[in-house]
Amino acid sequence: MTYHPHGKHLIAGERVGSDRTFSSEPAHGEAHAFSVGSPEMVDRACEAAEAAFDAFAATTREARAEFLDTIAAELEARVDDITATAMSETGLPEPRIRSVELPRTANQMRLFARHIRDGAYLDRRHDAAMPDREPMPRPDLRMIERPIGPVAVFGASNFPLAFSTAGGDTAAALAAGCPVVVKGHGAHPGTGELAAEAIAAAVEKCGMPSGTFSLIQGGDRSVGQRLVQHPLIKAVGFTGSLKGGRALFDLCAQRPEPIPFFGELGSVNPMFLLEQAAAVRGADIGKAWAGSLTMGAGQFCTNPGIAVVLDGAGADAVRDAAKAALEEMGPQTMLTNGIASAYKGGAAAMADQAGVTAIVTTEPAERAATPFLFETDAQTWLGNEALGEEVFGPLGLIVRCRDTTEMEMVARTLKGQLTVTLHMDDGDADAARRLLPIVERKAGRILANGFPTGVEVADAMVHGGPYPAATNFGHTSVGTLAIRRFLRPVCFQNMPESVLPDDLTT
Template identity: 50%
Template structure:
């Protein structure tokens, strides 16, 4: 075979080539896969809610059945510790089961019924009913930093399947073996649950061309993506340039600003510094919720906070990054920041001579320097943070007003701080998808209320989330049924409510 037809995974701890060879999916093969998904959609979208829920549960079980072999392969391809991967597998299984339970309950379809009023004057009202229906085959792109939870059977796939949409998954080229193993689990679940062939398919490749062809295919109806801003924006632009534009739900990272208010800085500066250092370095900083930016009022930033933060960062061991490319970009951006005028290196983690490693870095800059250097506000994917010193409360509020969109914002404060800075909360509601109080943004709970999203450029669609059950709304659309005979109505809209779900009937929620 030609070299371009195949690719390999690398062990980021050693830069060694892993022996398994993987094929780049050709355009012709992609067309066959999408055609199969289109055929599957006509069947899959009509499946009973309990059938889909059982299917999601079976995927979870089949992933568990892969055993430690899955974790060992994933460790080889990502250098992530086995303990971390055990937790990520549990999260992946847990979110599949969460969606299964949500589908089984059924009220998520948001059924609305306005009954006929034939005697209404001056004009009678028709019988009008509405519910959410699946959009069609969905393209999903795997993330580098979560090879299980944001990958083949991750949240995007789970939410699309839960909504009744077949998925064509573009595997991340850094962990193709892991992707293939999880795909085998989904295929077993498809067979055991008698789901149509084409309900799920994996396409693999290490070129941008495959992803572009997938997004541009006319049968694809939506896209889920987690990754860099450049990659997400490119897919968004391709999708909007199609003859039939489609939505791209791209989560593209952010610097997740942290605001440490004056009174709590005096009272708990050491504890905040300890938590900050842990959050910066967690997972070698390779989380989209890494706190890459922090603001303090200079006069209140006492030595205890600084001394503790410096000590903890200096003690932080270097870690292996997910890929050689990520490591190279991180260190390039660190060097750029070090070269900026009036930016100082406050603390640096322990050095390492191993390949593809990253040391933690905390930089310090004045508010004026921050304003004059746009790159200080940009994400450097890895264990780094820029600590910005403001002179006044007014500067803190002004910098908040000028933030771009982020996934999260964090506020540390006392009750007195919150009263004094109450404007900050209203400002940040317009800037982020999740506001954290007296905590740190790393760690995203998979639950109904979670929002893992935010205004552009953190995502391309601030109305939804990529974590939690609201994620299903990305892959459905409302359909209205007017004056339908009962025999033709979907089960969820029939008068007798055979699913026993919550519905809005003539303006009142009822079962």
């Protein structure tokens, strides 16, 4: 790695150090020292964001689009340093960073740039005045979506680029016209620093206000608490654990002025293998499931952790193929020591559940993950909510059902999910039609004959769902609809065109 982090925060274009430092914990390579954030630094960043808001919100869509395009170019210009740093900090392989996550992060910026240039996201509406209407005249009414104010973003552990400093929440807020204050994730501070430098370079090149973006690294819980409770912050974007996200969500609700908390908090992403599909393709599905389950050491929010299947030969084929494939999988480095420890604890807890049979058991070492596979029946599942809790890593659970009625009962007991998958053949159409209205209420994305790992960055994508998958079921953290999280509708009544926002008159 040729890049040596400066280890400072970036607040309104300035590198800011502190008296205390923390050390990164790389999977391999040299550790580096980074300044520890403080509530006082949060105040400074939020005040700078508020000072920048009026000017940044007033920029034209074209100017903001050019800004997003420039951020993408600045990220790509740092590809070698970002790749080496992210690999060292997270243990992720080079293709995941260089060929997948960095291009996705840059292309997300460009997608949002194209989207705001079009202007449809503003949802502009106009009811012309009807002065002669009886019994009362109608005023002229014009509606448009307007930016809400400074936004706080929390970086995610499992995506050092696409869901972190320059990730989807940051891109969406900037596209909407909202300055951003990022709380960097301690799992990859060097990567976050590089992404922040790319955004800062774009701020300067495009002449945006200096307070448009800030990054604060490290610090204890008081830093995150101060950020979500700062009176100048008007919304929060978060991807992380249910426990941590729920604590921040509650703090947002307890403010004198409650604000929206857009949190993605976890999902087990169940798959339903219908009768014909399991009978004809059970072995193929089981093998492919093992590949999806272990992709990236299972550290994806869309990791398909549950397979629900009708008891019989099809279920046996799924189990046996998955078992054979998983037993061939070697250890994979996990993102942090803490994630690795939590994974081992989750696997041990699953093994101790009554009515659960271990199919594949392994002995993960230190920061490495090795796969686990368990099996249970529907009645055990229905009587034990703990079986539906996420274990972050390559752990799978097969739930065997006696009939389609029992399968539907399992579906009805699901908590909110990011995804649900139906594996089906032509002969399964009737069963799929019965299941679909049930799972539609449970997830933001429903797949047929595929695997949910891999979230396409596109207009129609929904990455969210009912609680606890997300804290706001009406929105998504991926796709262009994500921008609308940071906008609010404003109606202008009988307002002269000369003083209306430019987007309402052009």
